[in-house]
Amino acid sequence: MVNKADIRVVRTACPAHCGIDACGILAHVHEDRVLKLEPADFPDPKYRRICLRGLSSLDITYHPNRLKYPMKRVGQRGEGKFERISWDEALDTVATRFRKIASEYGESSIGWVLGGPGSGTTKFGAYLRLASLTRGTRVSTWGYGDAGLPCGTRVVFGTHFPYELLAGWSDPKLIIVWGSNPGESVPLNQMRRIMDAKERGARLVVIDPRFTVTASKADEYLGIRPGTDAALALGMMHVVLERGLQDEAFLRLHTVAPYLVRTDTGAFVRGKDMGQGERSDYVVWDEEAQSAKPTGALETTAALTGRYRVNGLEVKPSFQLLQELAEAYPPETASEITGIPAPLIIRLAEEMVRARPVSIVTHMGLSRTYHGDLSIRAVAALSSITGNISLSSRSGHRPIVLNWKPFLHADPSGPTSKRLGVLQMYDAVTSGKPFPIKAVWMAFINFLNQCANSNRIRDEIFPNLEFIAVTDLFMTPTARYADILMPACSFLEFSDLIMGPHPYLQLQHKVIEPLYESRSDVDIASGLARKMGLESYFDLGEEGFINLLLDSGHPSVEGIDVERLKQGPVQTHASQIPDRDDEIRFSTPSGKIELYAEGLHVFGQALSVYLEPLEGPWSNEKYPLTFIQGHSRFRTHSMFANVPRMLELNPEPVVEMNPLDARARNIHNDEWVTVYNDRGRATLKVRLTEGIRPGVVNICEGWWVDQFKEGDFNALTHDAVNPVQEKVFEPNMAMNDVAVEVSKA
Amino acid sequence: MAKRLVLVIDQERCIGCETCTVACNLENSPAAGPWIRVETRDARIKDTPVGRYPELRMEFLPRLCMHCTCPPCVDACPTGALVKRDDGPVILDEAQCDACMSCQDACPYDVILFNEEKGAVEKCHLCSHRIDQGLEPFCAICCEGQAIHFGDLEDPDSKVAQLVRDRETFQLKPELGTGPSVYYCPPLKRRRLV
Numbered sequence: 043m044v045n046k047a048d049i050r051v052v053r054t055a056c057p058a059h060c061g062i063d064a065c066g067i068l069a070h071v072h073e074d075r076v077l078k079l080e081p082a083d084f085p086d087p088k089y090r091r092i093c094l095r096g097l098s099s100l101d102i103t104y105h106p107n108r109l110k111y112p113m114k115r116v117g118q119r120g121e122g123k124f125e126r127i128s129w130d131e132a133l134d135t136v137a138t139r140f141r142k143i144a145s146e147y148g149e150s151s152i153g154w155v156l157g158g159p160g161s162g163t164t165k166f167g168a169y170l171r172l173a174s175l176t177r178g179t180r181v182s183t184w185g186y187g188d189a190g191l192p193c194g195t196r197v198v199f200g201t202h203f204p205y206e207l208l209a210g211w212s213d214p215k216l217i218i219v220w221g222s223n224p225g226e227s228v229p230l231n232q233m234r235r236i237m238d239a240k241e242r243g244a245r246l247v248v249i250d251p252r253f254t255v256t257a258s259k260a261d262e263y264l265g266i267r268p269g270t271d272a273a274l275a276l277g278m279m280h281v282v283l284e285r286g287l288q289d290e291a292f293l294r295l296h297t298v299a300p301y302l303v304r305t306d307t308g309a310f311v312r313g314k315d316m317g318q319g320e321r322s323d324y325v326v327w328d329e330e331a332q333s334a335k336p337t338g339a340l341e342t343t344a345a346l347t348g349r350y351r352v353n354g355l356e357v358k359p360s361f362q363l364l365q366e367l368a369e370a371y372p373p374e375t376a377s378e379i380t381g382i383p384a385p386l387i388i389r390l391a392e393e394m395v396r397a398r399p400v401s402i403v404t405h406m407g408l409s410r411t412y413h414g415d416l417s418i419r420a421v422a423a424l425s426s427i428t429g430n431i432s433l434s435s436r437s438g439h440r441p442i443v444l445n446w447k448p449f450l451h452a453d454p455s456g457p458t459s460k461r462l463g464v465l466q467m468y469d470a471v472t473s474g475k476p477f478p479i480k481a482v483w484m485a486f487i488n489f490l491n492q493c494a495n496s497n498r499i500r501d502e503i504f505p506n507l508e509f510i511a512v513t514d515l516f517m518t519p520t521a522r523y524a525d526i527l528m529p530a531c532s533f534l535e536f537s538d539l540i541m542g543p544h545p546y547l548q549l550q551h552k553v554i555e556p557l558y559e560s561r562s563d564v565d566i567a568s569g570l571a572r573k574m575g576l577e578s579y580f581d582l583g584e585e586g587f588i589n590l591l592l593d594s595g596h597p598s599v600e601g602i603d604v605e606r607l608k609q610g611p612v613q614t615h616a617s618q619i620p621d622r623d624d625e626i627r628f629s630t631p632s633g634k635i636e637l638y639a640e641g642l643h644v645f646g647q648a649l650s651v652y653l654e655p656l657e658g659p660w661s662n663e664k665y666p667l668t669f670i671q672g673h674s675r676f677r678t679h680s681m682f683a684n685v686p687r688m689l690e691l692n693p694e695p696v697v698e699m700n701p702l703d704a705r706a707r708n709i710h711n712d713e714w715v716t717v718y719n720d721r722g723r724a725t726l727k728v729r730l731t732e733g734i735r736p737g738v739v740n741i742c743e744g745w746w747v748d749q750f751k752e753g754d755f756n757a758l759t760h761d762a763v764n765p766v767q768e769k770v771f772e773p774n775m776a777m778n779d780v781a782v783e784v785s786k787a
Numbered sequence: 788m789a790k791r792l793v794l795v796i797d798q799e800r801c802i803g804c805e806t807c808t809v810a811c812n813l814e815n816s817p818a819a820g821p822w823i824r825v826e827t828r829d830a831r832i833k834d835t836p837v838g839r840y841p842e843l844r845m846e847f848l849p850r851l852c853m854h855c856t857c858p859p860c861v862d863a864c865p866t867g868a869l870v871k872r873d874d875g876p877v878i879l880d881e882a883q884c885d886a887c888m889s890c891q892d893a894c895p896y897d898v899i900l901f902n903e904e905k906g907a908v909e910k911c912h913l914c915s916h917r918i919d920q921g922l923e924p925f926c927a928i929c930c931e932g933q934a935i936h937f938g939d940l941e942d943p944d945s946k947v948a949q950l951v952r953d954r955e956t957f958q959l960k961p962e963l964g965t966g967p968s969v970y971y972c973p974p975l976k977r978r979r980l981v
Binding site for chain 1: 799800802803804805806808809810812813814832834835836837838839840841843844845846925928929931932933974975977978979980981
């Protein structure tokens, strides 16, 4: 029996890739063993939380299958045959191979494929610093599911995420959870807020193809056909605009709605178009003066609708164009496309106007379709025309600005790394476009398991890579393909700076020494740097790296250092709020909310148009079912898929199917079935449930390849690159836009 | 006045995540299965709704020892291993348990488990090792939805007293007269869009 007096309690933080949560954790330690984790206090008690995965993360630290020492591959790639080597040999091999490949194919042929570091920072930063100093290629993994949302919000708001803008109200009357499931997945920290608001009388509406846990809490559930969210938003806009219920004051003050657009080029009219020299001011139609004039601060008399002639050009306010678009989506049309009854579309639109303020809680679900960025833009447009954009986030909170310069541009006098999205890396490896990637370093990523079109990865990408180095905690499906495999630490074994939960910063404080021969990623990067003669950039230690990040000089992190973070979470400082509402500027080209983006006119996407999903059933007779990937509370992506405590509760992958679809295929509950298309297959048990829309099947992502009877869930997905997303940010994996068929195995 | 320690579990806030189950397993290391488990009401398969798409309902109900005011298990136990404490918890002294299983037969809530290894039964003790130090049961502090409330029903200022006073509550099998110390708040009524 352990004597209580011998137990020390260390405060740390869980960095698991739930994204923005980062629960505070108290680790109870006896000698050098962690006995138990529990949720830690916050100044605001609402932030004291943990989840079933966080509690179980000890099972990762002490998992018998942890990688224990560095290894080199001795069998075929994928076979899983490895031989123990020393750290010295492992890092020497990587350094030698990287040097050779770089000299042969160019420095940018070394790809640093860094997955989701969760809310961790320095472990990510250390590799960025190395990539920068060696002028390799930083392969961004936003595109493995998380790029669609920023592609949309960058266009509309000029920000990477829309969360506070759409959901920032402290006391909403109506909450619309649109394409996300905070009851089980991100944004988890919203669920308590949603339930609190509901207790105070807010109504909750959930839009999702699956009847999720979140949907079970809804006052109204709208079961939508995947990928048709923009059509729903346009249908609702139609209702609002037809009744003239739009918030015109908001539109004039904060959006490009009154700005005139040339109907010939689709570009905004500028001062110079009116013969005012080189002036680039936007132009509005002044209804009082009945003439066009450059925008001023307050467009109180600017027309929002109509068609005008300016200097011989036909022009319309951009809002007029949006209205014309919405006119094509009466509720009946929107209903046909989305599968949501027209009366519900009307009622929800009317409620959005009646029940202000409205919070829209959204995340990645609806943006993981080929045109997911347009879905996000349409939702943002709907929020804007009803005046339900919270401006506080543009004026009071966010961002915590960390100092990434020493990581992204470690040697300010020299060149730095190139950048490539993960989907763009596919062609870079297989055909050298836009430039060749010949070797990769993969850290905190289970690439084969979690990325699109796994058979292409197996058959084309891995064979075309001359060298693969992997750090991980386990022999994941990806790790099996490594040439050099290195054991990384679990979060209890090293320190890091944790961004969150907003508005806090936390220290992930090292609780125990690294087990076996495992090392933190910062330590591994530093070791490799030494082999490459770059040690002078890496002699800071873990805490030094953290302080480097905090050293941005930004007022939001002023006075915060590692020593303060050791005492507990530190609240970042809110930024200055402009005195006047109209001084709030967005980071878009116009400084306004861009319901119309002139730069995307060439793609036919200046407005948030609705485009059919790439693999919608209407275009696909052979594969009539739409396959989507929900997120389960038992895993964070592919983490925890091998944790016995989770497997006890959720033992195996299943494909969820509506009984109607099952009957048509003579499929019975709990049978083995194969989900397939031309790209690949996955064989697993079927779970019949009314909780999924007929015509849609779901496999919750994250199960490891070897946990399927045959194939894997990403054997079904495609790696199609959306050129608009490529232009705006980076192309996204459309894992919720996949056509399949299912039959008995 | 003697304390009356109870749990009030709010179904409206329960998201069925089973963090309570995992928390209990970690805190109490039960050998025979979880002492608190989450049932999906009326469903044939856990975590699935009842009804026809899209008109559906899914409600979660964490089930554990009811720490009855008149516990049939205590009455049935011939060795005195099971005891009802004055402040509420029904606790087991496993050294005195001879595994006769009378308690399991007597319990209408199916929450007494048999631990083969120890040759004794086991059950939830409301984390008595924690509450005796002024802490809350581990399931309550870990509850993701903040659905599990613990406190003294005799203290009118406690959250539990407030919930029992202000919200509709129900108990499981009240007709048996066991007087459960676990109260449930049913989900709020749906307010459809009109």
